Amino acid sequence: MSDFSVRLDKWLWAVRIYKTRSDAADGCRNNKVLVNGAYSKPSRELKPGDTVTVKKMPVTYTYRVLSLVSSRQPAKNVPEYAENITSQEELDKLNMPRQTIFVQRDRGTGRPTKRERREIDGLMEEMYREETIEDES
Structure with missing residues (x-):
C-alpha cells in the first residue's frame, strides 16, 4: 500500500488522530502538527518512516508513520498504520489532577x-x- 502518497490531513483523519479531516487541516494550519520536526501544511505528502507530532493540550503526541492509508480505519487497524511513540512523561500529563x-x-x-x-x-x-x-x- 505504500506505493502511493497521502496528504498529511487525510492520514491524520484516517488513523483517528482527529475526528474530521477539516479538524486535521485546521491543526496543521494552526501549527499544532509537525512532520519530522517542521511545521507542515495539510497538503504535505507523507512517507512511511516520517515522525508526526501533534499538539493536543495538555499532551504532545508523537507518531511514526508505518504505512500510508487514505480511508478512515477502524480503531483496531490503526496500529498497522501508525505507531504511538509518545514519551511516558507526556502521557503522564493526562493523569495529572486537574x-x-x-x-x-x-x-x-x-x-x-x-x-x-x-x-x-x-x-x-x-x-x-x-x-x-x-x-x-
Whole structure:
C-alpha cells in the first residue's frame, strides 16, 4: 500500500488522530502538527518512516508513520498504520489532577463585569505561573 502518497490531513483523519479531516487541516494550519520536526501544511505528502507530532493540550503526541492509508480505519487497524511513540512523561500529563477553581458568585448578580473578568483572569494567570515555576524546580 505504500506505493502511493497521502496528504498529511487525510492520514491524520484516517488513523483517528482527529475526528474530521477539516479538524486535521485546521491543526496543521494552526501549527499544532509537525512532520519530522517542521511545521507542515495539510497538503504535505507523507512517507512511511516520517515522525508526526501533534499538539493536543495538555499532551504532545508523537507518531511514526508505518504505512500510508487514505480511508478512515477502524480503531483496531490503526496500529498497522501508525505507531504511538509518545514519551511516558507526556502521557503522564493526562493523569495529572486537574486543579479547578470555583469562583463563588452570589445568585442574581448576573455575569461578571469587564473589570471583574480581568481580575479573575489575572488570578488564574498568577496561579498558572506559580504552577509552572513549581514544575521547573
